[in-house]
Amino acid sequence: MKRKFGNRFLYIAIAYLAILGAAAAAAPWVAPHNPTAQNLENRFEAPSFTHPLGTDNFGRDVLSRVIHGSRSALMVGLVSVSIALVIGSIVGLIAALSRGLVENTLMLLMDSLLSFPTVLLAITVVSFLGYGLVQVMVAIGVIYSPVFARLVRAEALSIKTEGYVEASRALGTPILKIVFKHILPNLLGKVVVQCSITFALSVVIEASLSYLGLGTQPPTPSWGLMLKDARNYLIQAPWMAVYPGLALALTVFSFNILGDSLSERFNPRVYRR
Amino acid sequence: MIGNKRSPLRRFIWTAAFILLAGGMLFAGAQPEEKLLNFALSGNPDTLDPHKTSGTLTFQTLKSVYDTLVEPDEEGKLIPALAERWEVSGDGKTWTFYLRKGVVFHNGDPLTAADVKATLERIKDEATASPNRNEFEPIQSIETPDDLTVVLRLNEPWSPLIGTLGSGWGAILPKSLIDSGHDFASQPVGTGPFRMTEWVRDSRIVLEKNEDYWMKGHPKLDKVVMNIIPERAVQVQGLITGEVDVSYIIDEEDVPVLEDSGGVTVERNPTSLILVMAINCSDPVLSDLRVRQAITHAIDKQKVLDVAYGGGNPIATFMDYGNAYYKDFTDLYPYDPDKARSLLAQAGVGDDVVLEMALPQNYPPHVKAGEVYQEMLSDVGLNVEIKLVDWSTWISDVYRQAKYDLTVIGHTGKLDPHGTLADYGRENKYVRWVNDECAQLIDKAAVTSGFEARKKLYDQALEIMAREAPFMFLGTSLRRVVYQNNVVDFRMTPSLDTFDFRWTDLK
Helix, strand or coil, X not given: CHHHXXXXXXXXXXXXHXXXXXXXXXXXXXXXXXCCCXXXXXXXXXXXXXXXXXXXXXXXXXXHHHHHHHHHHHHHHHHHHHHXXXXXXXXXXXXXXXXXXXXXXHHHXXXXXXXXXXXXXXXXXXXXXXXXXXXXXXXXXXXXXXXXXXXXXXXXXXXXXXXHHHHHHHCCCCHHHHHHHHHHHHHHHHHHHHHHHHHHHHHHHHHHHHHCXXXXXXXXXXXXXXXXXXXXXXXXXXXXXXXXXXXXXXXXXXXXXXXXXXXXXXXXXHHCC | CCCCCCCHHHHXXXXXXXXXXHHHHHHHHHCCCCCEEEEEECCCCCCCCCCCCCCHHHHHHHCCCCCCCEEECCCCCEEECCEEEEEECCXXXXXXXXXXXXXXXXXXXXXXHHHHHHHHHHHHCHHHCCCCHHHHCCEEEEEEEECCEEEEEECCCCCCHHHHHHCHHHCCCCHHHHHCCCCCCCCCCCCCCEEEEEEECCCEEEXXXXXXXXXXXXXXXXXXXXXXXXXXXXXXXXXXXXXXXXXXXXXXXXXXHXXXXXXXXXXXXXXXXXXXXXXXXXXXXXXXXXXXXXXXXXXXXXXXXXHHHCCEEECCCCCCCCCCCCCCCCCCCCCCHHHHHHHHHHHCCCCCCEEEEEEEXXXXXXXXXXXXXXXXXXXXXXXXXXXXXXXXXXXXXXXXXXXXXXXXXXXXXXXXXXXXXXXXXXXXXXXCCXXXXXXXXXXXXXXXXXXXXXXXXXXXXXXXXXXXXXXXEEEEEEEEEEEECCEECCXXXXXXXXXXXXXCEEC
């Protein structure tokens, strides 16, 4: 019974993400209007046939902005997760394979990064690098690398002591070959799950930073920025806040569902239940 | 020993205290209700020392605590305050102020010429590091022939001085506390209509009526609580629920909601802001006058004022709309996108030139205006990129070091035009616009006395600024003051944007 519901949610999530991905990829063709074109005569227009989700405080089409906003969201997720994944995996593998002082130093560094609240750390990094989408992606990538480093190191340590790996080492296989042939493929499952969850978190952080004015710069559409603009008009034009908020919530929700179900699939104990 | 447990004196004190307390309670019961005004202040002042800041919030608070020698009336004309009258010698170098009799500070000291002298010396003292110190520079010596007369000797005839003395930074402090090194930053002591009794940072400032105020019958309120509420939406809610009596930062977009609530009055008053898009004239592209003209031709000023600032009057030179020195040049470079395009074509500027527009992100109206500007400029073929910056970066990089191409800001009004115009035409201003003729006209006007004579010089200077367009001059916006229907006569000081609670009453 429980699995059935879980599956239904999973399908919804996958369908939503597919639509979102397609919308982001085809945004210029799908969006009914130019997302940055102002129409100062039609400000705060309620949802109508020409503007299905209404217009904002500059008379811009909210639907087009939500569609284009998915681009910044997905781009940030993709790029920052990749950065985190690459940095984290390299650090984690080096730590697991070297042990001793190198391992301790690297992990101490990672742990100290982990000890900061993420949004605070993101703000610090961004104010150091300057405001903008690229800086935000780098910041989020750096911030989430310790999560991957911890995960990769722990997994690599346990895989390293498996019988087949020890046998392979005893036969004199070079360490790099062991990494690519035995360790990385076995890590994949857990890493994919973590990617999905981190993706959701990155989208939220991008929105938070843009909301604070530190992320995506206007007039480029971003959900966080749209929420920031909408905040002052909640009573007159609620549609300005509702739709980007909904898109953001559904995206995060979908990635979390996806992550959960992947983790069930890759975890043998849960899977056999 | 007095401290003895059963001493008659001790018993007497207890009895007296009891009687006083009981009597006080009875008396309080019979008294009319305390007149309390809940005011919404948009932020926390950085300090309450009038000589150590240029923060508007500080002067807005201190207007009720301190007095100045002269003050602006409702039209912005300077009228007597602590000085009953004043005289200026024929050569404009000797200024004599005759102080009002019987004025007392909140600590009980009577106001004398010595207090004025000590105050002015405090401002001129380099150790005080007053940001407005240079405005007092022309004062060479301060003499006090008697207790109620102050004579200022200047090294040149300096007309702007009277405006300086009437501004918040000319507040008069008591000499005894200046000498004892009193902490004016958190405990202001002045002669003003209210005493500050409490300042809970980021929460509220409490002002209580000064019973001995020199203006007879004023103030009418017993107490003003300035609630520090930075969020506009919270102020709007406060006005609807009645927790806030007066708010002065309401947006045009909030007006329908407030009017529907029925309990409040919305008043639209002109501010004294000079809203501009500043242009960095040291930039190779923007140093071309045709490009700056094109920028002005590209902007539909009224539309920007309506969308970003909630309405106002367009201007075309560096003076606020309601000012006596204002001159109209709006026909010089009117809204004409085609003209803008052809000027840009002549100048050879295409969309390969990227102009960065720095916007101070803590001022949402300027950010909004910036977004509209960007759209209007891209419509005539300019490639403008927006960069949001925080306030400290704006001050240090944009305003002090001129590291920007375009930026959007508002200049607050001054009582004297010299405060607004000083140094324009010289390269130390953030627009980096150099024009000797304009700078000299402004200098000359400062040492000229008489409104007509000064206006003639300022007219010329303002015309040069209008033609040379170191700014895209937008306009002067309206301010929306919203108050509960039972609030009477809430005033704001023209040009200074401070609150005058002396006249305010509750019905």
